[in-house]
Amino acid sequence: MNVYFDNAATTAMNQAALDAMIPALSETYANASSLHTAGQLSKEKLEQARADIAECLGAQPGEILFTSGGSEADNQAIISAAKWGAKRDKRHIVSTAFEHHAVLHTLQKLEKEGYEVTYLDVHEEGMVCPEEVEAAIRPDTCLVTVMYANNEIGSIQPIAEIGAVCKEKNVFFHTDAVQAVGHLAIDVKAQNIDMLSLSAHKFHGPKGVGCLYARRGVILSNIIEGGAQERGKRAGTENIPAIIGMAAALKDVLSRREENAAKVSAMRDRLIEGLAQIPHSKLNGHPTKRLPGNVNFCFEGVEGESLLLLLDMKGIEASSGSACTSGSLDPSHVLLAIGLPHEIAHGSLRLTLSEYNTMEEVEYVIRELPGIIEYLRNMSPVWESLEKGETKHVI
Numbered sequence: 001m002n003v004y005f006d007n008a009a010t011t012a013m014n015q016a017a018l019d020a021m022i023p024a025l026s027e028t029y030a031n032a033s034s035l036h037t038a039g040q041l042s043k044e045k046l047e048q049a050r051a052d053i054a055e056c057l058g059a060q061p062g063e064i065l066f067t068s069g070g071s072e073a074d075n076q077a078i079i080s081a082a083k084w085g086a087k088r089d090k091r092h093i094v095s096t097a098f099e100h101h102a103v104l105h106t107l108q109k110l111e112k113e114g115y116e117v118t119y120l121d122v123h124e125e126g127m128v129c130p131e132e133v134e135a136a137i138r139p140d141t142c143l144v145t146v147m148y149a150n151n152e153i154g155s156i157q158p159i160a161e162i163g164a165v166c167k168e169k170n171v172f173f174h175t176d177a178v179q180a181v182g183h184l185a186i187d188v189k190a191q192n193i194d195m196l197s198l199s200a201h202k203f204h205g206p207k208g209v210g211c212l213y214a215r216r217g218v219i220l221s222n223i224i225e226g227g228a229q230e231r232g233k234r235a236g237t238e239n240i241p242a243i244i245g246m247a248a249a250l251k252d253v254l255s256r257r258e259e260n261a262a263k264v265s266a267m268r269d270r271l272i273e274g275l276a277q278i279p280h281s282k283l284n285g286h287p288t289k290r291l292p293g294n295v296n297f298c299f300e301g302v303e304g305e306s307l308l309l310l311l312d313m314k315g316i317e318a319s320s321g322s323a324c325t326s327g328s329l330d331p332s333h334v335l336l337a338i339g340l341p342h343e344i345a346h347g348s349l350r351l352t353l354s355e356y357n358t359m360e361e362v363e364y365v366i367r368e369l370p371g372i373i374e375y376l377r378n379m380s381p382v383w384e385s386l387e388k389g390e391t392k393h394v395i
Contacts, residue, residue, distance in 0.1 A: 002315040003361040007293055008151055008179060008352035009319055014204035016252035017245040021206065024241035032238050033229060042240050049247035056250050057196065057213055058187035065212045065220070065230050066243055070178035071102035072223070073197035073212035076234070077174045078106045078145055080214075080221040081195070082115060084172075085142025091115045094136045094144045097337040098122050100151055100176055104333075107145075120146075125286040126155035126338050134165045143172045148180035148196075152334040152350060153285030154294025156184065163192030172218065178202055178210075182253040183261065183292060194218055200242070204354075205249035209242035260355040264292040267353050267362045271295050274366030278373055280386075280395045284335060284348065293353035298340065300395040301383030302347040302376045310372045311349075316365055319350045343382070344394055 004012075024045065030038035032046045051061040067073045078093075085091055095107055097119045107117045118136045122128055128146055137144065144166050149156045159175055166173035174195040180186065181196075182203025188196055195218060199210035214220055226235030253260065272283055272295055280300040299307070304320035311318055320332070331345035351365065377383040385391045 001361065001364050003317065003357070003364060005316065005318045005351040005353055005357070005361075005365065007354040007357075008202075008291075008350065010201045010207065011204045011354055012356060013206060013245070014249055014252055017200075017205050017249035020248035021241045021245040024244045028240050028244070032240060033227070045244055046238055046240055049243045052247040052251055053211060054213075056186075056254055057181075058189050059213050060216065062231075063213055063216055065214060065234055066238055067210050067212055067234060068208055069201075069210040070100075070176065070197045070199035073199075073210055074100070074102040074174075074176050075106050076212055076220060076223050077195040077197060077214070078103065078110070078143065079223055080219065081143035081145075081172045081174065082110050083221045084219055085140075088142070090140045090142035092138050092141045093117045094120065094133060094141060094171075096120045096122050096128055096146055098126060098150055098152075098334040099145070099147055100178070103145055103147070103176055122155075122337050124339055125289075126150055126153045126284070126334070127286055127289070128157050128162065130158055130161040130165050133162050134169070137165070137169045137171055141169070141171050143174060145174040145176070148175045148177035148186075149184065149291050149294075150285065150334060151179045152332055152348075153296045153338070154179075154290035154352075155286045156180070156289045156291065159193065160191040166194070167192040179291060182250055183257070185257070188213055188215070200246035200249060203249055203253050205246040206242045209239055209246050211246075256355075261292045263355055264353050264357070267357060267359055268293055268295055270359065271351060271353075271362050271365065274362070275369065278370050280393055281373075282344075282395045284338065284340070291352075293357075295351040295353070296348060297351075298335070298344050298348050298395065299373050300344060300347065300393060301380050301386055302373055303380075304347050304349065306376055307347070307349055307372065310376070311369070314368050314372070316368065319352075320348050341394060 028042050028045050030042045032042040050064045054061045054064050120132050163173050172194045176197050178199045181198040194215045196213040201207040220233045224235045275297050282298045284296040331342050335345035
């Protein structure tokens with residue numbers, strides 16, 4: 001059996017996206033900036049996709065800026081707020097310790113340029129407290145950036161409450177919603193979100209395309225210079241087929257969001273129930289306030305890379321954390337942020353499901369994983385030391 005449980009890394013394109021993109025690739029090939037008939041047809045398709053995505057988010061079409069994906073959108077949102085703040089002598093930013101590296105690395109770059117960043121604690125279950133956000137905001141704060149749902153442990157943050165705090169304090173609020181869009185209900189106006197990043201390939205759209213929602217009145221700074229596309233805020237000829245595919249994919253998944261969430265959550269909960277029977281295992285993230293398809297466990301005495309290789313031999317495709325850092329030998333910064341020691345964080349397993357998965361696949365993983373864990377533990381001197389009582393179990 002082949003089981004794809006790595007949907008947080010990327011998803012398979014859905015039929016709606018494929019059906020929309022194929023004719024676009026062969027027919028809507030003209031440059032949307034051209035004045036001739038073919039160019040204006042491309043422009044019409046581009047603006048219809050913009051309107052469709054805006055409607056899905058509760059935004060206005062003019063508030064949607066197309067990008068190459070979530071990382072670019074994160075960069076532009078944060079850098080824009082930072083530059084706006086610098087002009088007003090506001091160089092303080094509030095974020096968290098377990099953001100995606102597209103956010104963290106941008107913040108680290110800004111720190112080298114003289115900005116100060118407060119990284120909030122996310123506590124054992126990976127949750128940000130709105131009260132702590134409020135306490136961290138200062139007169140010189142220009143931005144709060146908190147991810148909507150964590151890409152590794154799936155914890156869903158109280159975004160509406162954080163947005164309300166930021167609105168009251170008159171501070172820009174950005175959320176990296178790459179893992180949330182298409183899976184959770186989002187209304188940028190009701191939730192007081194000023195800027196939001198998304199990426200199509202996380203909700204069955206094509207790779208290499210995403211967008212930044214920026215509320216009207218937010219002044220964006222360019223990070224790509226060149227032409228006057230996207231209201232002059234993002235140079236480069238628009239990838240019309242991918243943008244069309246993104247809009248089609250998002251509309252399709254949202255039309256069945258509640259149905260899909262119920263199906264995927266049931267599989268998630270059964271998987272959690274099954275894996276929790278493995279001795280010295282730990283579920284990471286909030287037990288209930290988590291993405292429908294996210295399961296993240298640590299198994300004491302097991303190294304994550306070996307676990308993934310043996311799972312792959314059984315036809316089970318998973319990950320140990322963010323796909324963006326899969327080549328790193330360092331333990332997950334997300335797991336360290338929720339207080340796990342290095343030796344436990346190294347043994348993490350992330351299984352992420354979609355509506356295309358089945359309960360049969362879940363049961364297959366539940367049957368196969370305990371034997372793999374036992375095999376790895378039997379070869380581990382660390383586990384031998386734990387079992388002999390020479391060192392104490394952490395889990």
